[in-house]
Amino acid sequence: MRRLLVDERVSSYELEQVMRILSGVQSSGYLHLGNYFGAIRQFVEMQEEGEGYYFIANLHSLTTVSDPVKLREYTLDAALTYLAFGLDPARSVLFRQSDVAEHSELYWVLGSVVPMSHLERAHSFKDKLAKGMRPDLGLFTYPVLMAADILLYSPDVVPTGKDQKQHVEFTRDWAIKFNQTFVPGYDPSDPNGERNARPGLFKIPEPRITEATAVVPGVDGQKMSKSYKNTIDLFAPDKQVKKAIMGIKTDSTPVEAPKPTLDSPLYALLQVLASPTDFQEISASYQRGGEGYGVYKLKLLELFHATFDPARQRRKELENDPAHVEQVLKDGAERARAVAKKKMNEVKAAVGLL
Secondary structure (H helix, E strand, O other): OHHHHHOOOOOOHHHHOOEEEEEEEEOOOOEEEHHHHHHHHHHHHHHOOOOOEEEEEEEHHHOOOOHHHHHHHHHHHHHHHHHHHHOOOOOOEEEEHHOOOHHHHHHHHOOOOOHHHHHOHHHHHHHHHHHOOOOOOOHOOOOHHHHHHOOOOOOEEEEEOOHHHHHHHHHHHHHHHHHHOOOOOOOOOOOOOOOOOOOOOOOOOOEOHHHOOOOOOOOOOOOOOOOOOOEEEEOHOOOHHHHHHHOOOOOOOOOOOOOOOOOOOHHHHHHHHHHHHHHHHHHHHHOOOOOOOOHHHHHHHHHHHHHHHHHHHHEEEEEHHHHHHHHHHHHHHHHHHHHHHHHHHHHHHHHHHO
């Protein structure tokens, strides 16, 4: 009888009338420009489009952070950052990943259908190994936990960075495979049951990537990343921000000569922070020559403060009310858990655990 109910169910996401958005940011260090332009800005803007579920990925952080004090600190930093930039707990669900046990539970069940060959060709895994990170199981199976994070909430879209696009593609593949395995009559050519009204247990999500800022360069020219220690942190003290910006890697082009724009992290960061009109002027000056790199670094510093000082002030206010921040996370976890538990019970029934 239970199997019959699972087969004939109407999945919860079929009844949703509002677009659901799901994404997260890893708490493995202080959040930086790349996190803002690649993710957080989108989250805040997308509050106008639908119902957002945004989590602090502290379980993922265990692959790189082994200091419990630091992990708690980075997790709080992420919460403060979300709120300082305008994420509204009344409209969006903000929570810690570890507060919803179903993330870990689905990670294991979903892993039962994940081909090892997929994990072996994950770009992120190979890149991190090349950078000297530990080849632990957590790092290897990172995409499986990410897929569980997504599929628990049946989102319509997943705003993410360009470097995570492959992980969302894996999520789509594994969701279809799971549906084929455990949902009789599931048609992979109609993955969300739009034509035959026969959806699978997992909804197939769509990634959303803002191409213009999909990859923000770090001060050394590589992708800006906490793992690479090449960041400009959003809420660092003024002196630290200035030191990071003035230390951006440049070449030895003379002051009077045109500056190369290709593979220039300084030029790319100016493009990210400046308005289109301002950047036209900056770009023309950059390519005309006559100014040293120090001038452009000071311009970038000015743009940084113009862009982020309001949020930096708001964060100071939030830091003075830690009880409020903690309550936001607890309330968010309760709301997230209600959705995740319902989905996990459907999964358990489908695979035979209930």
